[in-house]
Amino acid sequence: MGDEPMHAEITVLTNGVAVISEHLPGRQGVALSLSLGNGSRDQLREENGFAHLLEHMVFKGSLLRDADALNAAMEALGGTINAFTDREMTVFHGTMLAEDAGAGFALLEEMLMRPKFAHADLRLEKQVVAQEAAMAAEDIEDWVQERVLRELWGDHSLAWPVLGSARCIRQASRRRLVAYHARVLRESRLVVVGVGKVAHDTLCRWAEGAFGDIAPQPRGADQPPTFRIGRRLVHRPQAQQAHLVWAAQACSVADPDYYAYAVANLILGGGTASHLFRELRERRGLAYQVFSHLEALRDAGEWMIYVATPARSRDETAVAMAEVLHRLMENGPEAEELAGAKRSLRVQILLGQEDVETRMARLGRQWLYLGRCIAVEESLQRLAAVDAAAVTAVLSKAWGQRFELSCLPG
Structure with a gap:
């Protein structure tokens, strides 16, 4: 690590999107991520589970290609493309060879910015999420810790399950998910990160082209939680x-x-x-x-x-x-x-x-x-x-x- 920089390079675009990179000499690959400051705590009550459902749906196809073509594009990179949701973040990320970083970034951007949200895909994915929630409920360790969160934070959104409530997932429609997606992009802080064999100027150019037109409207301050004993x-x-x-x-x-x-x-x-x-x-x-x-x-x-x-x-x-x-x-x-x-x-x-x-x-x-x-x-x-x-x-x-x-x- 002696020949590696100790500090990241940071550029904040005029609309607030942050671009952060660490160039690591001698590496052949790059890790890229698009991170949103939005998780399950940032949903409305009737949207509980939408952040996680959105994470699933971006893999079901975009406005440019269907799920099969999307999967083929991911496989062609030879690395990994994945995503996760927690209570305060949603992250889309991937690793690939540096020579494929441009294609990898474009794929992540396409999934985040232009998901298709097809009715048939949504219907099937709601079933998948319901099965995921059922599996989690059968894991007693997960269940008791989730129950503790409900006791600790009461009615605060920090206590809501990331996987969502069964009722909210059942009632999720394409119209509501499209509206939720638009609001997330509008209100959430977005940070673009690249680590490995990546040039900062190149990453900034990609980010500006992909996200430069976003007009952020930051949401209000968080509702402070009250801890219960x-x-x-x-x-x-x-x-x-x-x-x-x-x-x-x-x-x-x-x-x-x-x-x-x-x-x-x-x-x-x-x-x-x-x-x-x-x-x-x-x-x-x-x-x-x-x-x-x-x-x-x-x-x-x-x-x-x-x-x-x-x-x-x-x-x-x-x-x-x-x-x-x-x-x-x-x-x-x-x-x-x-x-x-x-x-x-x-x-x-x-x-x-x-x-x-x-x-x-x-x-x-x-x-x-x-x-x-x-x-x-x-x-x-x-x-x-x-x-x-x-x-x-x-x-x-x-x-x-x-x-x-x-x-x-x-």
Whole structure:
């Protein structure tokens, strides 16, 4: 990496579309993405699931070619073209040889800007999405975590499932999806990213030709979510064990303490050296699956602990979870485990720089969330500055109040 630039090149078009590139000498390929600052939280209630449905429909053909021709064009690139939707972003991305980057960019632009939305395709894809939702509902781990989100955020759109509600998907018409697509393009922040063997001027020229005519009309400010605490006991026939999910309010992406939260999460339950794993699995044998997970969002965040344990061990497991949290909040991390967690995160950051897709995703996410791109050196400096006091502080701040969900068989 010594001969690679440490900072991305950035150009913002007159209409606000951002173009970001990292030219990496010696690479033969390029990773491209078109990222929209629009996800499931940005939908109207009657549109729940439209962002994910839109992601599906762009692969069903464009105004220029049908699905078969579109698939053939993707196959001809020899790389990959894909997309994903989450609560706050929708991303269309691909990897290909540098010699095919122009064709790859044109294909991504065609899919995003000119989807066909044929009636017959929509009817079939609604069935596919319904099957996807049914599969997710059968996964008890996914189901309980989604249930926790509904409890945490109440009626806020952060609690709505990315896959959508069955009713909204059934009622989705071509007219409504076309209107939703037009509004997304009009209101969403768009960032174009290229990483690998790509020239910044070339990427800017492609972006200007594809998106220069967009006249953005930014939507209003986000409705701030309100975090709720409490306890809930639910039963699920598919459950074979007790599933315990505890959740606390965490940081946003822009929070100055973001890296302290990341370190604290790794120490709490983010790996096999974590307190939860060692205590609940290694020492007490209460659970095979135990972990904690941190999700930082635009203006909020969630910190979850998930444990699956035999139903007869539910109370003992809950006591053990509380003891782990109490000890960490009272005593903070030991010097050795703090150093180990920071080193682990440092390695993740640096190894991510070896992969063009990871670099691409990082740049797009940073621009949408922060309005700037953070050099790796800055990330490493902020991580290095995290000390035991900062970790203890965020643990106490977050887990002083929590929501607890217990899901039992039956």
